[in-house]
Amino acid sequence: MPSGRVVPPLPAAGDPIPVDYLMHALSEAMPDGAVLVEEAPSHRPAMQKFLPMPGQDSFYTMASGGLGWSLPASVGIALAKPNRRIVCLIGDGSAMYSIQALWTAAQRKLPLTVVVINNAGYGAMRSFSQVMQVRDVPGLDLPGIDFVQLATSLGCDAIRAETAADLPGALAHGFACDGVCLIEVMVDGAVPVLYEQKH
Numbered sequence: 652m653p654s655g656r657v658v659p660p661l662p663a664a665g666d667p668i669p670v671d672y673l674m675h676a677l678s679e680a681m682p683d684g685a686v687l688v689e690e691a692p693s694h695r696p697a698m699q700k701f702l703p704m705p706g707q708d709s710f711y712t713m714a715s716g717g718l719g720w721s722l723p724a725s726v727g728i729a730l731a732k733p734n735r736r737i738v739c740l741i742g743d744g745s746a747m748y749s750i751q752a753l754w755t756a757a758q759r760k761l762p763l764t765v766v767v768i769n770n771a772g773y774g775a776m777r778s779f780s781q782v783m784q785v786r787d788v789p790g791l792d793l794p795g796i797d798f799v800q801l802a803t804s805l806g807c808d809a810i811r812a813e814t815a816a817d818l819p820g821a822l823a824h825g826f827a828c829d830g831v832c833l834i835e836v837m838v839d840g841a842v843p844v845l846y847e848q849k850h
Contacts, residue, residue, distance in 0.1 A: 659700050664815035667839045670694045670768065672815060674701035677740070677766065680822035685736040686711070688728060690721030690745045691768050698740070719748025722765065726752050729761035736762050736826065743769040743796060750801055753831065757806030760830040765807075767798045767833060770840045802833035809833040 662671035674697045681687070688711045691698060704710040711728060713720040725739035746767050756763050771794050802809035808828050812821035818836065825834040 662701065664818075665839075666814045668812065668815050668818060668836060670697045670838050671701055673768065673818065673836055673838060674698050676818050676822060677738075678702045680819070680826060681738060682736050682826055685709070685738050686728060686732060687738050687740060688712070688721045688725040689740045690718075691740055691742045692745075693742060693770070694768055702740075718745055722746060722749045723752040723755075725763060725765070726756045726759075726761060729756065729763045730759065733762065736764060739763065739765040741765065741767055743767055743771065743798065746798070747796070751805070753802055753805040753807050753833065756831045762829075763831045764825045764828070765802070765831070765833040766825070767835045768838055769796075769798065769835055770838050771796075798833060798835040802831075802835075807831040807833050809835065811835040811837070813837045 662669060662675050664672050674694070678701060683705075686709055687702070687704065689695075689698065690713055711721075711724065713724070721739055721741050722745075725737050729737040746765075753765070799809040799811050808824075808830070809832065810821045810824050812818045812834065821834050821836070825832040
């Protein structure tokens with residue numbers, strides 16, 4: 652028989668917010684019956700460690716790196732499942748491909764909580780450029796984007812967690828909203844190793 656999965660130790664809080672800590676806090680805060688729609692490629696290892704899926708029809712993700720898929724997909728899933736809280740977990744880079752989907756969600760007053768993991772750039776591409784040993788790749792940084800203001804301008808409620816101390820209250824606020832709420836979480840910008848170059 653294969654050995655069982657070893658449960659990792661609980662991640663520690665820190666500032667800037669460690670992604671492991673965010674994933675664990677999100678798993679604790681998500682309401683029963685919530686559906687997670689994920690597009691956070693640079694943080695998938697942390698998600699797989701600390702954000703277990705509770706069962707059938709509780710998790711959706713994209714295939715083949717379809718950037719920008721999960722935000723409009725979460726709107727469609729919320730339209731199809733109006734009695735369940737939909738949670739879109741998305742990186743800031745991925746969100747910029749389809750941020751306008753928030754307008755539709757706000758117009759329809761959908762039960763949607765959007766968690767934007769803000770590391771100020773395209774983290775997966777940063778990791779890939781490191782593996783390929785390519786330096787100074789242009790266009791990978793996304794400094795100064797205010798997702799709270801973007802969401803508010805599109806008719807959504809929004810809140811930001813800048814520190815680990817802010818996170819529990821921001822998550823509670825985001826899941827208490829009747830309609831759409833975006834939670835912007837400012838995380839550590841360190842690039843995880845996602846790809847290995849084979850020799």
